[in-house]
Amino acid sequence: MIGATTSTAVPVAWLVARAAGLTALALLSASLWLGLAMSVRLLPPRRQKSLMGWHQTLMWCGLSMVALHGIALLLDPVMHFSIAVVLVPGLAPWRPLAVSAGVVTAWLMLALASSFHVRRRITQRRWRLIHYSGFAAFALALGHGLTAGTDLRGTTGLLVAGGLAAPIVWLVYARILVPRAQPARRQATPGTA
Numbered sequence: 001m002i003g004a005t006t007s008t009a010v011p012v013a014w015l016v017a018r019a020a021g022l023t024a025l026a027l028l029s030a031s032l033w034l035g036l037a038m039s040v041r042l043l044p045p046r047r048q049k050s051l052m053g054w055h056q057t058l059m060w061c062g063l064s065m066v067a068l069h070g071i072a073l074l075l076d077p078v079m080h081f082s083i084a085v086v087l088v089p090g091l092a093p094w095r096p097l098a099v100s101a102g103v104v105t106a107w108l109m110l111a112l113a114s115s116f117h118v119r120r121r122i123t124q125r126r127w128r129l130i131h132y133s134g135f136a137a138f139a140l141a142l143g144h145g146l147t148a149g150t151d152l153r154g155t156t157g158l159l160v161a162g163g164l165a166a167p168i169v170w171l172v173y174a175r176i177l178v179p180r181a182q183p184a185r186r187q188a189t190p191g192t193a
Protein backbone atom coordinates (compact mmCIF):
# COMPACT_ATOMS: atom_id res chain seq x y z
CA MET A 1 0.00 0.00 0.00
CA ILE A 2 1.20 3.52 -0.83
CA GLY A 3 0.36 4.80 2.66
CA ALA A 4 2.67 2.21 4.18
CA THR A 5 5.80 3.50 2.40
CA THR A 6 8.68 3.22 4.84
CA SER A 7 10.79 5.92 3.19
CA THR A 8 10.38 9.42 4.62
CA ALA A 9 10.33 10.85 1.06
CA VAL A 10 6.76 10.93 -0.21
CA PRO A 11 6.59 10.36 -4.00
CA VAL A 12 5.62 13.63 -5.71
CA ALA A 13 3.54 11.70 -8.24
CA TRP A 14 1.39 10.32 -5.42
CA LEU A 15 0.79 13.83 -4.01
CA VAL A 16 -0.11 15.11 -7.49
CA ALA A 17 -2.45 12.13 -8.08
CA ARG A 18 -4.30 12.80 -4.82
CA ALA A 19 -4.55 16.56 -5.33
CA ALA A 20 -5.72 16.16 -8.94
CA GLY A 21 -8.26 13.48 -7.93
CA LEU A 22 -9.75 15.69 -5.23
CA THR A 23 -9.85 18.70 -7.58
CA ALA A 24 -11.51 16.62 -10.32
CA LEU A 25 -14.18 15.49 -7.86
CA ALA A 26 -14.84 19.09 -6.79
CA LEU A 27 -15.05 20.32 -10.41
CA LEU A 28 -17.36 17.49 -11.47
CA SER A 29 -19.65 18.27 -8.51
CA ALA A 30 -19.65 22.00 -9.27
CA SER A 31 -20.51 21.32 -12.92
CA LEU A 32 -23.41 19.11 -11.83
CA TRP A 33 -24.64 21.80 -9.41
CA LEU A 34 -24.69 24.36 -12.22
CA GLY A 35 -26.47 22.00 -14.62
CA LEU A 36 -29.18 21.42 -12.03
CA ALA A 37 -29.33 25.14 -11.16
CA MET A 38 -30.09 25.81 -14.84
CA SER A 39 -32.69 23.10 -14.91
CA VAL A 40 -34.59 24.60 -11.94
CA ARG A 41 -34.18 28.11 -13.40
CA LEU A 42 -32.43 29.27 -10.24
CA LEU A 43 -31.16 32.41 -11.97
CA PRO A 44 -33.05 34.83 -14.24
CA PRO A 45 -33.11 33.89 -17.99
CA ARG A 46 -30.39 36.42 -18.95
CA ARG A 47 -27.94 34.65 -16.59
CA GLN A 48 -28.78 31.15 -17.89
CA LYS A 49 -26.35 31.46 -20.81
CA SER A 50 -23.38 32.27 -18.59
CA LEU A 51 -24.33 29.34 -16.34
CA MET A 52 -24.21 27.08 -19.40
CA GLY A 53 -20.72 28.36 -20.20
CA TRP A 54 -19.51 27.64 -16.68
CA HIS A 55 -21.27 24.24 -16.63
CA GLN A 56 -19.28 23.25 -19.73
CA THR A 57 -15.97 24.84 -18.66
CA LEU A 58 -16.05 23.16 -15.24
CA MET A 59 -16.62 19.76 -16.86
CA TRP A 60 -13.62 20.23 -19.19
CA CYS A 61 -11.45 21.50 -16.29
CA GLY A 62 -12.53 18.45 -14.28
CA LEU A 63 -11.56 16.21 -17.17
CA SER A 64 -8.12 17.82 -17.45
CA MET A 65 -7.63 17.16 -13.72
CA VAL A 66 -8.62 13.52 -14.36
CA ALA A 67 -5.93 13.38 -17.08
CA LEU A 68 -3.36 14.75 -14.61
CA HIS A 69 -4.59 12.23 -12.00
CA GLY A 70 -4.09 9.38 -14.49
CA ILE A 71 -0.64 10.59 -15.65
CA ALA A 72 0.53 10.99 -12.04
CA LEU A 73 -0.64 7.43 -11.29
CA LEU A 74 1.32 6.16 -14.31
CA LEU A 75 4.45 7.83 -12.87
CA ASP A 76 3.82 6.65 -9.31
CA PRO A 77 6.81 4.47 -8.32
CA VAL A 78 4.70 2.35 -5.98
CA MET A 79 1.51 1.78 -8.01
CA HIS A 80 3.16 0.55 -11.25
CA PHE A 81 -0.04 1.23 -13.24
CA SER A 82 0.07 0.68 -16.99
CA ILE A 83 -1.81 2.77 -19.57
CA ALA A 84 -4.28 -0.12 -19.98
CA VAL A 85 -5.05 -0.09 -16.23
CA VAL A 86 -5.84 3.63 -16.38
CA LEU A 87 -8.04 3.29 -19.48
CA VAL A 88 -9.82 -0.06 -19.11
CA PRO A 89 -12.05 -0.84 -16.11
CA GLY A 90 -11.26 -4.05 -14.23
CA LEU A 91 -7.53 -4.33 -15.00
CA ALA A 92 -6.15 -2.73 -11.84
CA PRO A 93 -4.13 -5.11 -9.68
CA TRP A 94 -4.87 -2.95 -6.61
CA ARG A 95 -8.45 -2.42 -5.33
CA PRO A 96 -9.89 -3.32 -8.77
CA LEU A 97 -13.49 -2.38 -7.97
CA ALA A 98 -12.62 1.01 -6.49
CA VAL A 99 -10.24 1.86 -9.35
CA SER A 100 -12.73 0.64 -12.00
CA ALA A 101 -15.29 3.11 -10.61
CA GLY A 102 -12.74 5.88 -11.31
CA VAL A 103 -12.05 4.64 -14.85
CA VAL A 104 -15.77 4.45 -15.70
CA THR A 105 -16.25 7.96 -14.26
CA ALA A 106 -13.47 9.27 -16.50
CA TRP A 107 -15.20 7.87 -19.62
CA LEU A 108 -18.57 9.26 -18.51
CA MET A 109 -16.99 12.68 -17.99
CA LEU A 110 -15.48 12.54 -21.49
CA ALA A 111 -18.94 11.73 -22.92
CA LEU A 112 -20.51 14.58 -20.92
CA ALA A 113 -17.87 17.14 -21.89
CA SER A 114 -17.98 16.12 -25.58
CA SER A 115 -21.78 16.21 -25.67
CA PHE A 116 -21.77 20.02 -25.38
CA HIS A 117 -20.10 20.21 -28.79
CA VAL A 118 -22.48 17.86 -30.60
CA ARG A 119 -25.67 19.07 -28.96
CA ARG A 120 -27.16 20.37 -32.22
CA ARG A 121 -26.38 17.10 -34.00
CA ILE A 122 -27.98 14.71 -31.51
CA THR A 123 -31.60 14.27 -30.48
CA GLN A 124 -32.92 15.92 -27.33
CA ARG A 125 -33.55 12.42 -25.90
CA ARG A 126 -29.94 11.37 -26.40
CA TRP A 127 -28.69 14.68 -24.96
CA ARG A 128 -30.81 14.14 -21.84
CA LEU A 129 -29.66 10.54 -21.49
CA ILE A 130 -26.01 11.61 -21.62
CA HIS A 131 -26.68 14.36 -19.09
CA TYR A 132 -28.52 12.09 -16.68
CA SER A 133 -25.35 10.00 -16.64
CA GLY A 134 -23.86 12.96 -14.73
CA PHE A 135 -25.58 11.56 -11.63
CA ALA A 136 -23.93 8.18 -12.18
CA ALA A 137 -20.57 9.90 -12.76
CA PHE A 138 -20.94 11.82 -9.48
CA ALA A 139 -21.93 8.72 -7.48
CA LEU A 140 -19.10 6.65 -8.99
CA ALA A 141 -16.52 9.43 -8.47
CA LEU A 142 -17.57 9.80 -4.84
CA GLY A 143 -17.52 6.04 -4.27
CA HIS A 144 -14.12 5.85 -5.98
CA GLY A 145 -12.64 8.70 -3.92
CA LEU A 146 -13.96 7.27 -0.66
CA THR A 147 -12.77 3.71 -1.29
CA ALA A 148 -9.57 4.15 -3.33
CA GLY A 149 -8.15 7.29 -1.76
CA THR A 150 -6.09 8.20 1.25
CA ASP A 151 -7.50 11.58 2.23
CA LEU A 152 -11.19 10.80 2.32
CA ARG A 153 -11.12 8.28 5.13
CA GLY A 154 -13.48 8.33 8.13
CA THR A 155 -15.21 11.53 9.21
CA THR A 156 -13.42 13.69 6.62
CA GLY A 157 -14.81 11.50 3.85
CA LEU A 158 -18.32 11.65 5.26
CA LEU A 159 -18.18 15.44 5.62
CA VAL A 160 -16.86 15.92 2.08
CA ALA A 161 -19.43 13.49 0.65
CA GLY A 162 -22.25 15.24 2.53
CA GLY A 163 -21.03 18.69 1.46
CA LEU A 164 -20.82 17.71 -2.22
CA ALA A 165 -24.09 15.74 -2.30
CA ALA A 166 -26.26 18.18 -0.30
CA PRO A 167 -26.66 20.80 -3.10
CA ILE A 168 -27.46 17.99 -5.57
CA VAL A 169 -30.17 16.52 -3.33
CA TRP A 170 -31.61 19.98 -2.71
CA LEU A 171 -31.61 20.94 -6.42
CA VAL A 172 -33.14 17.60 -7.50
CA TYR A 173 -35.84 18.10 -4.85
CA ALA A 174 -36.48 21.61 -6.18
CA ARG A 175 -36.52 20.27 -9.76
CA ILE A 176 -39.25 17.78 -8.83
CA LEU A 177 -41.33 20.22 -6.81
CA VAL A 178 -41.04 23.43 -8.82
CA PRO A 179 -43.38 23.31 -11.84
CA ARG A 180 -41.57 24.12 -15.07
CA ALA A 181 -42.72 27.28 -16.86
CA GLN A 182 -44.61 26.38 -20.04
CA PRO A 183 -43.26 28.05 -23.18
CA ALA A 184 -45.29 31.20 -23.89
CA ARG A 185 -47.99 30.58 -26.46
CA ARG A 186 -47.99 32.73 -29.53
CA GLN A 187 -50.73 35.35 -29.44
CA ALA A 188 -53.28 34.72 -32.17
CA THR A 189 -53.06 37.65 -34.56
CA PRO A 190 -56.36 39.03 -35.78
CA GLY A 191 -57.17 37.78 -39.23
CA THR A 192 -55.25 34.51 -38.91
CA ALA A 193 -57.07 31.20 -38.49
Ligand code: HEM
Binds near residue numbers: 020103105109150
Ligand atom coordinates in the same frame (compact mmCIF):
# COMPACT_ATOMS: atom_id res chain seq x y z
C1 HEM B 1 -8.69 7.54 -15.11
C2 HEM B 1 -9.11 6.60 -14.31
C3 HEM B 1 -8.78 6.63 -12.82
C4 HEM B 1 -7.89 5.84 -12.15
C5 HEM B 1 -7.03 4.73 -12.74
C6 HEM B 1 -7.90 6.26 -10.78
C7 HEM B 1 -7.15 5.67 -9.76
C8 HEM B 1 -7.06 6.15 -8.47
C9 HEM B 1 -6.24 5.58 -7.44
C10 HEM B 1 -5.30 4.39 -7.61
C11 HEM B 1 -6.42 6.31 -6.33
C12 HEM B 1 -5.75 6.10 -4.97
C13 HEM B 1 -4.64 7.11 -4.79
C14 HEM B 1 -4.15 7.03 -3.37
O1 HEM B 1 -3.41 6.11 -3.07
O2 HEM B 1 -4.51 7.87 -2.57
C15 HEM B 1 -7.38 7.33 -6.63
C16 HEM B 1 -7.83 8.28 -5.74
C17 HEM B 1 -8.78 9.24 -6.04
N1 HEM B 1 -9.36 9.47 -7.25
FE1 HEM B 1 -9.05 8.39 -8.92
N2 HEM B 1 -8.78 7.29 -10.63
C18 HEM B 1 -9.35 7.55 -11.85
C19 HEM B 1 -10.31 8.50 -12.15
C20 HEM B 1 -10.83 9.39 -11.23
C21 HEM B 1 -11.89 10.33 -11.50
C22 HEM B 1 -12.63 10.44 -12.84
C23 HEM B 1 -12.08 11.06 -10.36
C24 HEM B 1 -13.05 12.18 -10.07
C25 HEM B 1 -13.78 12.81 -10.93
C26 HEM B 1 -11.17 10.56 -9.37
C27 HEM B 1 -11.05 11.05 -8.10
C28 HEM B 1 -10.26 10.51 -7.11
C29 HEM B 1 -10.23 10.98 -5.74
C30 HEM B 1 -11.07 12.11 -5.15
C31 HEM B 1 -9.30 10.19 -5.07
C32 HEM B 1 -8.93 10.27 -3.60
C33 HEM B 1 -7.73 11.16 -3.42
C34 HEM B 1 -7.27 11.12 -1.99
O3 HEM B 1 -7.86 10.50 -1.15
O4 HEM B 1 -6.27 11.77 -1.73
N3 HEM B 1 -10.42 9.55 -9.93
N4 HEM B 1 -7.76 7.22 -7.94
